[in-house]
Amino acid sequence: MLFSYHPDAQAEFDVILAGGGPRLRRCLGLAIMRNDRIFNGTEPLRRPQEFIGPGFRHSALFCVEFTLSLLDWVQYVYEEFGQETVVLAIDACRLGTAFGSRVGGDARQRARARSR
Numbered sequence: 001m002l003f004s005y006h007p008d009a010q011a012e013f014d015v016i017l018a019g020g021g022p023r024l025r026r027c028l029g030l031a032i033m034r035n036d037r038i039f040n041g042t043e044p045l046r047r048p049q050e051f052i053g054p055g056f057r058h059s060a061l062f063c064v065e066f067t068l069s070l071l072d073w074v075q076y077v078y079e080e081f082g083q084e085t086v087v088l089a090i091d092a093c094r095l096g097t098a099f100g101s102r103v104g105g106d107a108r109q110r111a112r113a114r115s116r
Contacts, residue, residue, distance in 0.1 A: 002084040003039040006114050012090040015100045016074065024092050024099065027074035030066040038078075038085055045080055052108060055079050055115030061088070063108060071096040077111035088114045 005013065016024050037043035045051075045062040052063045059081040067073040075091040088111035092099040104110045 001039055001041055003035060003086075004084075005087045006089070008110070008114060009087045009090050012100055013087075016090065016092045020092055020094055020099055023068050023072040024074060024094055027066045027068055027072065027092070031064075031074055031076055034064065034066070035087070045078055045085070052077070055081070055112065057116065059115055061108075061111055061115065075107050077107045079111065079115050081116065 013028065017028055020028075034043065038045065045060075045064070050062040050064050052061045055061045059079045062078045062080065063075060064078065065073055065075045071093065072095065073093050076087055077089045079086045079088050089107040090100075091102070091107035104113060
């Protein structure tokens, strides 16, 4: 299993980590723990609960939300292509307000544009 971040998703992660505050950093920690489980095969992405449709060509897109409360959450959109999983986009909400760049739409829209 290969696991990586799209360069733009890595930049989104860095923005959330740097300025999101302790609650969003905890959400990122939950995401990192899930990423480790995806990588080692103990908790793969789930169909149909997390599946949001096909990516470009033969990949599949999955959306997973990591929540501390109704007001603080981080949403990851993953692309699965064979044995490779890539984080394509990340959105965050802090105290009920969108946090970070949403240029190109929400995480799902950006992920579809970044999908291979």
